[in-house]
Amino acid sequence: MKDIKIVVCLVLFSVLCTHISATTWRVPSQCPHIQAGIDSASAGDTVLVADGTYIGLGNRDIDFGGKAILVTSENGSVVTIIDCQADSLNPHRGFYFHSGEDSNSIVRGFTIKHGHVWQSLNDGGGAIYCKNSSPTIESNVFTEHYAHTGGAVYCEYADPIIRNNTIMNDTASWYGGAIFCINCSPTIIGNTITHNTAGTEGGGIYLHNADCYIDSNTISENTATYWDGGGIYCWYYSDAIIINNTITLNTAGQFGGGIYCDWYSHPNIENNIISQNTSILQGGGIHLSESSPTIKNNMIVNNTGQHGGGIYCEWMSSPDITDNLITDNTASWGGGIYCYSQCSPTMDGNTFTNNITTGVGGNGAGIYCYTNCFPTVINCIIWGDSALPGAGEIYQDGSSNITITYSDVEGGWAGVGNIDADPLFVLGPLGNYYLSQIAAGQAQQSPCVDSGNPSSLIPDGTTRTDQAPDATPVDMGYHYPIVTGIFEEDNENIHSGIQYLNQNYPNPFNLNTTIEYSVISPTKINLSIYDICGKLVKRLVNKTMPAGQHEVIWDGCDNQGHKVSSGVYFYQLGAGDYAETRRMIFIR
Numbered sequence: 001m002k003d004i005k006i007v008v009c010l011v012l013f014s015v016l017c018t019h020i021s022a023t024t025w026r027v028p029s030q031c032p033h034i035q036a037g038i039d040s041a042s043a044g045d046t047v048l049v050a051d052g053t054y055i056g057l058g059n060r061d062i063d064f065g066g067k068a069i070l071v072t073s074e075n076g077s078v079v080t081i082i083d084c085q086a087d088s089l090n091p092h093r094g095f096y097f098h099s100g101e102d103s104n105s106i107v108r109g110f111t112i113k114h115g116h117v118w119q120s121l122n123d124g125g126g127a128i129y130c131k132n133s134s135p136t137i138e139s140n141v142f143t144e145h146y147a148h149t150g151g152a153v154y155c156e157y158a159d160p161i162i163r164n165n166t167i168m169n170d171t172a173s174w175y176g177g178a179i180f181c182i183n184c185s186p187t188i189i190g191n192t193i194t195h196n197t198a199g200t201e202g203g204g205i206y207l208h209n210a211d212c213y214i215d216s217n218t219i220s221e222n223t224a225t226y227w228d229g230g231g232i233y234c235w236y237y238s239d240a241i242i243i244n245n246t247i248t249l250n251t252a253g254q255f256g257g258g259i260y261c262d263w264y265s266h267p268n269i270e271n272n273i274i275s276q277n278t279s280i281l282q283g284g285g286i287h288l289s290e291s292s293p294t295i296k297n298n299m300i301v302n303n304t305g306q307h308g309g310g311i312y313c314e315w316m317s318s319p320d321i322t323d324n325l326i327t328d329n330t331a332s333w334g335g336g337i338y339c340y341s342q343c344s345p346t347m348d349g350n351t352f353t354n355n356i357t358t359g360v361g362g363n364g365a366g367i368y369c370y371t372n373c374f375p376t377v378i379n380c381i382i383w384g385d386s387a388l389p390g391a392g393e394i395y396q397d398g399s400s401n402i403t404i405t406y407s408d409v410e411g412g413w414a415g416v417g418n419i420d421a422d423p424l425f426v427l428g429p430l431g432n433y434y435l436s437q438i439a440a441g442q443a444q445q446s447p448c449v450d451s452g453n454p455s456s457l458i459p460d461g462t463t464r465t466d467q468a469p470d471a472t473p474v475d476m477g478y479h480y481p482i483v484t485g486i487f488e489e490d491n492e493n494i495h496s497g498i499q500y501l502n503q504n505y506p507n508p509f510n511l512n513t514t515i516e517y518s519v520i521s522p523t524k525i526n527l528s529i530y531d532i533c534g535k536l537v538k539r540l541v542n543k544t545m546p547a548g549q550h551e552v553i554w555d556g557c558d559n560q561g562h563k564v565s566s567g568v569y570f571y572q573l574g575a576g577d578y579a580e581t582r583r584m585i586f587i588r
Helices: 002-018 034-040
Strands: 024-027 046-049 052-054 070-073 080-083 095-097 106-108 111-113 128-131 136-138 141-143 146-149 153-156 161-163 166-168 171-175 179-182 187-189 192-194 205-208 213-215 218-220 232-235 241-243 246-248 259-262 268-270 273-275 286-289 294-296 299-301 311-314 320-322 325-327 337-340 346-348 351-353 367-370 376-378 394-396 403-405 425-428 431-435 498-501 514-519 523-531 536-545 548-553 567-575 578-586
Touching (some): 034 046, 034 070, 171 205, 536 548
Parallel strands (some): 024 046, 046 070, 052 080, 080 111, 095 128, 106 136, 111 141, 128 153, 136 161, 141 166, 153 179, 161 187, 187 213, 192 218, 213 241, 218 246, 241 268, 246 273, 273 299, 286 311, 299 325, 325 351, 337 367, 346 376, 367 394, 376 403
Antiparallel strands (some): 514 548, 523 536, 523 567
């Protein structure tokens, strides 16, 4: 009987253990500070922090101690603040991860501010420090931090998930105004990274031997004060994936206003808006040196640099530059792209137009080649770039040789399949540079339609309807993606009193873009802006409108008056149960 009792007790204890639920530790009602809550918690528990501002011992330099727990605010970052109250004489940061934490160690929903770290060259992170650990850091606000490297977040031998945070007004005296990554592969997704400053390199994000996944972020108005990479700096074998981001209004003291790549870094730069960035010297949009990335399906527009307004390519770089719109960039030489010293880029399916050169001679407003450069250009349109009178779209010096085939070059260029004819750009859902096509209802067919290399494949996302790669060649120039999204566009002209909603231009939108619509009889109209997820941003019109033509300008703010970030939005005109929707790219 004694043995039987023991067995029964062990079984009962096992059953009880499997039914013990995770515990929630409340701060400050149960635990006096955040660290006390973490010290009390076990794997799977939650430390729930009430509204308030948390300061002092136990509420800074917070250490998970390797625990797989959730530390979260009760009501979000606006009302839950960790104030590190640090300065150069009293250094502190927010959280300190160094004990092998993984993605199940989560920090969520805080504003963390006023961290200050001034230690060794390889230390930093005013808000978050990760070494040999990979926590999840999400839905926080990091602001007004100072560190030697990584003004807000420092990652070394760590692969954290950094998701849906706002990182702003942080400073690194050296590298990585917002985020510094070395020997690691973090996931950086859905963040707003803005108004951060690095003293030398990487105003927004600095990568050193880091294969980061950087997706769907807004990286804007960051500064690399003295050197390179206003938005993103990639160095020393950093093969990052940089996709679906808006990289805008960043500034570099020397090279790479938007993105800088150097020392055998080969990132994949795809589907980004790279706009209105500035470098004092080279590469307003992108700068490449000893780096051969894939640059594909980007809009590289309105960037400025002394050499290479859109792209600067030098020193043994052989990038694959495919299907980009490179327009409205400005430089002294090489408004679209400047190629220098033993570089051999491959450029396929790009449109270079409206780029400007201001230097003496004004040559090469589209493409400029100097000192042993050997680019290959195929299926491109190089037209309407603004050089000085008598200067050409393309310049090459005596040591360089550019090979161009199956392209439309204003002023002409020798090569198989090349033409010199107006490409007949027309307006379309995403911009000004679609090709006129009789099949799409336009009066004339662009000479660039079906005029690319017969062996080239039809690119993904083309708007053409005759997508038989074995039968027809590709079009010359940039191929806009098919307009898809959460809203289905309706092309009916008359319904419920609405005559039409224009696809308005310029697109990308700016703060001066007018949205036009027409009403054929007095009708209750709802005209609203939505974000990419379908969430209402701002209601512009919600009243009965008389018959006639109407227009309204969106101020770039939401219903609460807050400025929205650059990105993809929808505007929708509704009457009764009917709505017309158009997609826009908005650039602040």
